[in-house]
Amino acid sequence: MARDKAKPCELDQEKYDADDNVKIICLGDSAVGKSKLMERFLMDGFQPQQLSTYALTLYKHTATVDGKTVLVDFWDTAGQERFQRMHASYYHKAHACILVFDVQRKITYRNLSTWYTELREFRPEIPCIVVANKIDDRPVSYLLSTADRKMTQKSFNFAKKFSLPLYFVSAADGTNVVKLFSDAIRLAVSYKQNSRDFMDEVLQELENIDLKREEEEEEEEEEMPDKAQLGRHQSPTPS
Numbered sequence: 411m412a413r414d415k416a417k418p419c420e421l422d423q424e425k426y427d428a429d430d431n432v433k434i435i436c437l438g439d440s441a442v443g444k445s446k447l448m449e450r451f452l453m454d455g456f457q458p459q460q461l462s463t464y465a466l467t468l469y470k471h472t473a474t475v476d477g478k479t480v481l482v483d484f485w486d487t488a489g490q491e492r493f494q495r496m497h498a499s500y501y502h503k504a505h506a507c508i509l510v511f512d513v514q515r516k517i518t519y520r521n522l523s524t525w526y527t528e529l530r531e532f533r534p535e536i537p538c539i540v541v542a543n544k545i546d547d548r549p550v551s552y553l554l555s556t557a558d559r560k561m562t563q564k565s566f567n568f569a570k571k572f573s574l575p576l577y578f579v580s581a582a583d584g585t586n587v588v589k590l591f592s593d594a595i596r597l598a599v600s601y602k603q604n605s606r607d608f609m610d611e612v613l614q615e616l617e618n619i620d621l622k623r624e625e626e627e628e629e630e631e632e633e634m635p636d637k638a639q640l641g642r643h644q645s646p647t648p649s
């Protein structure tokens with residue numbers, strides 16, 4: 411019992427102490443390893459079974475950036491063909507994006523441009539990291555270790571074309587996973603602190619208007635009974 415009680419308190423305390431709150435989304439075709447990457451980072455584990463994500467999964471994580479506590483929401487969803495495109499709310503107020511492809515399946519690399527176009531429709535400015543996953547798979551490890559650099563760079567030119575950072579990772583053996591997520595969190599925090607993103611400003615403005623309206627309505631409600639009373643007292647009495 412005492413244990414159950416302690417949990418929400420701990421969470422509240424984290425929220426109370428947190429300096430910042432960021433949202434990081436993950437995009438890419440089905441089975442590129444989006445969920446496995448999160449699993450590796452958050453649980454430091456990897457279960458190789460094939461399980462596609464059916465609905466949205468939200469992982470909450472607490473990180474420390476420059477001595478400050480940051481609450482991170484990682485959003486994971488299925489990149490399957492059955493979802494022609496992501497719902498707008500998936501992108502809403504995201505501060506960074508991790509865009510994943512599978513080094514063993516060319517089609518997942520070709521589809522990056524579709525994902526990227528959609529991302530930029532909703533979030534024109536947020537930092538985006540391109541991730542080449544599954545480098546533990548034998549043929550690619552071989553390709554990378556024999557250092558046929560020209561060939562590797564040519565085949566993964568997408569990131570260069572859009573000036574995006576490219577990370578070679580493996581959810582299976584953990585290569586570069588911590589670095590990827592730590593950098594994504596750092597970029598998200600820095601974006602949130604420094605961005606002059608037009609859409610963010612519009613959204614903030616709308617929120618302020620809503621808050622103002624709510625406050626005004628509350629004030630009006632408070633004033634109403636007085637007005638009614640005033641009306642009754644001042645009604646002209648027949649002389």
Ligand SMILES: Nc1nc2c(ncn2[C@@H]2O[C@H](COP(=O)(O)OP(=O)(O)OP(=O)(O)O)[C@@H](O)[C@H]2O)c(=O)[nH]1
Pocket residue numbers: 438439440441442443444445446447457458459460461462463464487488489490543544545546547579580581582583
């Ligand atoms: N060898 C290897 N296999 C991986 C790696 N990452 C993921 N996989 C495998 O790839 C398959 C798909 O991984 P998921 O993480 O479920 O892929 P996803 O992108 O979340 O797929 P959806 O939820 O359908 O969008 C699983 O069978 C994993 O075991 C990796 O780094 N190396």
Ligand SMILES: [Mg+2]
Pocket residue numbers: 444445446461462463486487488
């Ligand atoms: Mg998944």
